[in-house]
Amino acid sequence: xxxxxxxxxxxxxxxxxxxxxxxxxxxxxxxxxxxxxxxxxxxxxxxxxxxxxxxxxxxxxxxxxxxxxxxxxxxxxxxxxxxxxxxxxxxxxxxxxxxxxxxxxxxxxxxxxxxxxxxxxxxxxxxxxxxxxxxxxxxxxxxxxxxxxxxxxxxxxxxxxxxxxxxxxxxxxxxxxxxxxxxxxxxxxxxxxxxxxxxxxxxxxxxxx
Amino acid sequence: xxxxxxxxxxxxxxxxxxxxxxxxxxxxxxxxxxxxxxxxxxxxxxxxxxxxxxxxxxxxxxxxxxxxxxxxxxxxxxxxxxxxxxxxxxxxxxxxxxxxxxxxxxxxxxxxxxxxxxxxxxxxxxxxxxxxxxxxxxxxxxxxxxxxxxxxxxxxxxxxxxxxxxxxxxxxxxxxxxxxxxxxxxxxxxxxxxxxxxxxxxxxxxxxx
Numbered sequence: 511x512x513x514x515x516x517x518x519x520x521x522x523x524x525x526x527x528x529x530x531x532x533x534x535x536x537x538x539x540x541x542x543x544x545x546x547x548x549x550x551x552x553x554x555x556x557x558x559x560x561x562x563x564x565x566x567x568x569x570x571x572x573x574x575x576x577x578x579x580x581x582x583x584x585x586x587x588x589x590x591x592x593x594x595x596x597x598x599x600x601x602x603x604x605x606x607x608x609x610x611x612x613x614x615x616x617x618x619x620x621x622x623x624x625x626x627x628x629x630x631x632x633x634x635x636x637x638x639x640x641x642x643x644x645x646x647x648x649x650x651x652x653x654x655x656x657x658x659x660x661x662x663x664x665x666x667x668x669x670x671x672x673x674x675x676x677x678x679x680x681x682x683x684x685x686x687x688x689x690x691x692x693x694x695x696x697x698x699x700x701x702x703x704x705x706x707x708x709x710x711x712x713x714x715x716x717x718x719x
Numbered sequence: 720x721x722x723x724x725x726x727x728x729x730x731x732x733x734x735x736x737x738x739x740x741x742x743x744x745x746x747x748x749x750x751x752x753x754x755x756x757x758x759x760x761x762x763x764x765x766x767x768x769x770x771x772x773x774x775x776x777x778x779x780x781x782x783x784x785x786x787x788x789x790x791x792x793x794x795x796x797x798x799x800x801x802x803x804x805x806x807x808x809x810x811x812x813x814x815x816x817x818x819x820x821x822x823x824x825x826x827x828x829x830x831x832x833x834x835x836x837x838x839x840x841x842x843x844x845x846x847x848x849x850x851x852x853x854x855x856x857x858x859x860x861x862x863x864x865x866x867x868x869x870x871x872x873x874x875x876x877x878x879x880x881x882x883x884x885x886x887x888x889x890x891x892x893x894x895x896x897x898x899x900x901x902x903x904x905x906x907x908x909x910x911x912x913x914x915x916x917x918x919x920x921x922x923x924x925x926x927x928x
Binding site for chain 2: 636
């Protein structure tokens with residue numbers, strides 16, 4: 511296996527934390543997003559969507575999309591389980607992971623990519639250029655506020671996002687919270703359940719990934 | 720189990736097709752989205768995100784998000800497998816499903832919800848109101864065009880979206896193509912691989928779901 515990463519980017523960090531929690535050691539290639547390495551060959555042939563993370567399997571298959579890479583790693587190294595332990599749990603984890611990817615991670619992405627000058631014409635990831643839409647900065651920030659609130663409400667009743675155990679749903683939420691720092695947003699101190707959870711997950715050794 | 724559906728809506732149709740392919744028979748409750756039933760009690764307590772599909776398990780757990788509902792059903796009824804047959808295949812299926820949800824299904828959603836008068840103030844699903852952004856109609860349509868192209872390129876090399884077998888990735892793409900009809904977009908005839916695939920998947924009995 512070979513892991514295509516960009517050590518400064520939030521999206522592959524979801525997989526870096528997953529790998530750290532699994533205790534895996536996978537040869538890693540850094541893709542320089544600032545230099546546009548993801549938009550040119552040979553990376554573009556590996557992943558036509560021009561995104562990291564990518565996991566290249568030994569047979570040459572390239573898996574992109576963070577959740578799909580994690581799905582592979584969960585099968586390859588089942589312990590500790592990060593995607594659920596039985597049918598009900600797997601569905602609950604998938605629900606929260608998916609919801610917080612959209613409401614958290616992609617909401618921050620929306621605000622960030624439509625705002626930053628250096629990403630003019632690059633409002634969406636992918637091989638094609640997409641112009642920024644300034645209204646999406648405001649919309650994205652509003653969505654992040656709601657994400658913080660829902661996160662706090664859920665953690666008022668459970669120690670972790672999807673229940674009793676640390677899972678991929680925590681990873682997605684945690685990376686989204688850290689990514690929100692890029693648009694100068696952070697968990698409001700009044701969201702004490704989320705703040706407490708964030709302290710706990712940030713103390714895990716995997717958070718350094 | 721109880722399935723919360725809206726028979727006219729594309730999002731729960733992803734699960735309806737999945738259920739049909741599995742040969743399952745699940746008691747179904749229709750939620751009237753036009754009357755706003757999803758935004759009021761008791762549905763809102765069942766799913767605070769106010770979306771269908773939802774699968775309510777016998778212990779009362781409510782699973783929302785189409786992919787999470789399908790995850791549960793795949794465990795409950797493994798045959799025929801619709802989410803992959805081994806570690807590599809599961810990852811490939813998850814990758815295509817996720818990519819076509821974002822690039823296909825959510826791209827159509829973006830164009831549709833930002834355009835239609837009846838959805839003014841409802842540009843995003845969820846309990847809160849979000850204003851339409853007209854530029855997203857154009858952007859969404861451009862994204863759908865690219866989805867059609869990528870779909871065609873992938874089907875030039877494989878009989879189904881994720882390879883040799885019909886999977887959840889086909890369902891997501893198929894529902895996205897049908898949903899695109901709502902914004903008067905259809906597969907260009909020149910995309911003959913995608914057009915041929917679309918004919919094949921539309922002939923399956925599950926397509927009527």
